[in-house]
Amino acid sequence: MAFDLSEKHHRLIWNCQTCAGCQRGPQNPFGPTGPTPDRICPSYDKYRRLAYSAQGRLLVAKNLLDGKMELSDKFVESFYECTLCGACAPERMTRAGCCMQRAQPEIFRDLRADIVKMGKGPTEPYKKIGKAIKETGNRFGFAADKSKRTKWAEGMNIKEKADIVFFAGCVASYRKKEIAQSTAKILQKAGVDFAIIGDDEKCCGNPLVNSGQYDDFEAVVKHNINAIKKAGAKKVVTSCACCYSVLKNRYPEVAGDLGFEVVHSTALFAELIEEGKIKPEKSISGKLTMQDPCNMTRNDVSEGTNVPEPRKIINSIPGVEFVEMEGNGMYTWCCGRNPVETPDLALNSATRRLEDADAVGADTIVTSCSFCDWSISKAIKSTRSDKKSTDITVLLAESLGL
Numbered sequence: 001m002a003f004d005l006s007e008k009h010h011r012l013i014w015n016c017q018t019c020a021g022c023q024r025g026p027q028n029p030f031g032p033t034g035p036t037p038d039r040i041c042p043s044y045d046k047y048r049r050l051a052y053s054a055q056g057r058l059l060v061a062k063n064l065l066d067g068k069m070e071l072s073d074k075f076v077e078s079f080y081e082c083t084l085c086g087a088c089a090p091e092r093m094t095r096a097g098c099c100m101q102r103a104q105p106e107i108f109r110d111l112r113a114d115i116v117k118m119g120k121g122p123t124e125p126y127k128k129i130g131k132a133i134k135e136t137g138n139r140f141g142f143a144a145d146k147s148k149r150t151k152w153a154e155g156m157n158i159k160e161k162a163d164i165v166f167f168a169g170c171v172a173s174y175r176k177k178e179i180a181q182s183t184a185k186i187l188q189k190a191g192v193d194f195a196i197i198g199d200d201e202k203c204c205g206n207p208l209v210n211s212g213q214y215d216d217f218e219a220v221v222k223h224n225i226n227a228i229k230k231a232g233a234k235k236v237v238t239s240c241a242c243c244y245s246v247l248k249n250r251y252p253e254v255a256g257d258l259g260f261e262v263v264h265s266t267a268l269f270a271e272l273i274e275e276g277k278i279k280p281e282k283s284i285s286g287k288l289t290m291q292d293p294c295n296m297t298r299n300d301v302s303e304g305t306n307v308p309e310p311r312k313i314i315n316s317i318p319g320v321e322f323v324e325m326e327g328n329g330m331y332t333w334c335c336g337r338n339p340v341e342t343p344d345l346a347l348n349s350a351t352r353r354l355e356d357a358d359a360v361g362a363d364t365i366v367t368s369c370s371f372c373d374w375s376i377s378k379a380i381k382s383t384r385s386d387k388k389s390t391d392i393t394v395l396l397a398e399s400l401g402l
């Protein structure tokens with residue numbers, strides 16, 4: 001067995017003090033006496049077993065790298081039942097003495113890549129999604145003759161070349177078209193000159209890189225970068241935090257300097273509101289709270305900077321009452337991220353968010369990530385909750401009367 005990619009983390013892994021700070025450390029925003037129970041790691045919260053926590057995974061990794069343990073199917077499963085949310089690795093943990101240099105998500109990704117190379121992974125759902133992306137360019141496996149990727153843009157008269165490219169992503173292109181349409185309508189209303197790369201856009205590769213299917217990820221990165229460059233883009237805008245994070249943080253690991261900037265639509269929209277280019281006027285009633293995506297906060301290289309913008313947008317909408325949930329910004333709770341790849345984990349995690357919203361009396365959870373919206377919407381349906389989930393672009397478009 002060869003742990004080639006993980007070997008570079010060997011010393012760091014060996015240094016883990018097994019202190020369990022990543023399970024109950026000072027970064028825990030959910031105090032034991034708070035309105036929702038004590039928790040940090042979504043995976044440990046669901047399974048309550050050491051092997052399903054960062055500490056346990058590192059202990060297993062150490063023994064695997066030391067050659068003292070064989071990789072069993074059970075360990076493979078536990079490595080994949082992790083959302084890579086980074087709640088075990090925020091900055092505060094480093095100050096509190098965790099010596100892992102916040103590398104846990106990267107270590108877990110590289111371990112998965114080694115597992116894939118050994119032929120023992122990824123798990124079946126990831127394998128299926130990987131195959132779908134390879135064959136059709138999208139995570140759902142829709143063939144182009146049955147459902148065009150850019151069907152959402154029909155009749156919207158969007159250009160093919162401009163300095164700014166809007167990258168819609170799979171979920172907004174196929175399952176939540178209103179997110180892609182709202183983003184485009186807002187940009188048009190503000191007079192922003194933008195393009196889409198049309199059916200040349202492929203899945204950003206998030207499921208591939210996160211499951212360790214690095215070779216297939218590389219192919220997707222090269223394809224999308226070529227298409228973006230062909231459109232002449234200097235800036236890429238996404239409305240999905242997962243696309244944003246992968247394009248901004250993972251693509252340069254494969255391709256070096258991208259030659260274009262990657263921004264989340266909330267940053268651009270907050271700017272447009274500030275400059276007076278768009279003005280939300282239609283009143284929206286309700287008590288709203290915000291689900292900060294891990295990929296726009298602690299997992300981002302420019303961490304924290306994406307926290308104020310969504311709030312600026314929400315607070316500019318007349319009639320809205322905004323309230324913060326426990327666990328926000330850098331200390332946000334993961335939505336569960338992968339409703340298809342790890343459905344039980346996702347459902348547990350997203351249901352926790354419904355409890356958090358309930359604890360502060362919010363009736364609507366606003367998200368800025370297609371995956372957060374998808375995961376929370378699924379939990380609402382399966383628990384028959386009366387809460388609502390809405391993407392921030394849809395909310396803003398509504399208030400703009402679009």
Ligand code: SF4
Nearest residue numbers: 017019020021022098
């Ligand atoms: S990863 Fe850090 S916080 Fe967690 S057990 Fe190891 S040293 Fe402690």
Ligand code: SF4
Nearest residue numbers: 041082083085086088
């Ligand atoms: S990345 Fe998230 S789910 Fe994975 S071990 Fe860390 S806290 Fe748990």
